[in-house]
Amino acid sequence: MKLSKTFPVAVLAASLAFANTGIAQEDGYLKPVVKAASKINESAASSQQKINGLTDTIESKIQKFKTINKETDGLRVYNGQLEKQIRNQVQEMADLNKSIDEVSVIERQITPLMLRMIDGLAQFVSLDIPFLPEERSKRIADLRDMMDRADVSVSEKFRRVMEAYQVEMDYGRSMEAYSGLLTVEGQEREVDFLRVGRTILLYQTRDASKQGVWNKQTKQWEELSSSYRTQVTKGLRMAKKQMAPDLLTLPVAITE
Structure with missing residues (x-):
């Protein structure tokens, strides 16, 4: 009878010992798997972070690319406008050079004209009634001296000659x-x-x-x-x- 009472205990103990041995063996198998899975997760997280970083970098570069494209388009328009302005300026320079050449011809023609005008004014004064003789003679003498000066422009000489004519005209109305x-x-x-x-x-x-x-x-x-x-x-x-x-x-x- 004693033997029958102790038998289940022994069997239970053996079963528990066997179970514990199985659990221990399972833990031995699972730990490397869990550890490997953990490393895989960490690696995946790190890869995701890298992917996120690359995505941000790519988006930033795409945005910069778009911005540069817009600036390039703007520069093309600006350069096209500058080319038009440069062509116009070149044409203006050509016209100006032509005008300068024409002015040189006019200067060569207008100087003799001014000399004849001064001579005509002097003759007019000599034939006119003799009022303010010193003042009028000095004005003509100053004009002759001015025509020999190189520091007076042709335009200023012409202005002074016309001014002398205007003074003489005003005498007739005063x-x-x-x-x-x-x-x-x-x-x-x-x-x-x-x-x-x-x-x-x-x-x-x-x-x-x-x-x-x-x-x-x-x-x-x-x-x-x-x-x-x-x-x-x-x-x-x-x-x-x-x-x-x-x-x-x-x-x-x-x-x-």
């Missing part, structure tokens, strides 16, 4: 009074001159005792009677802005 010396009855005296355009040139002594008019035909001064004294004095005051403009009764030479 009334002027100025002082000067004149030989009256063999004696040099200080007088006041009155110019009315280019029509009349008169003088009156400072004491208003004598007055005269320039005769264009004889090119001489002729004395006026005392009846013109008031009118000449009035004209002098008008020219000096000392009285308002008014009618004057003055002798005018009639040219046949």
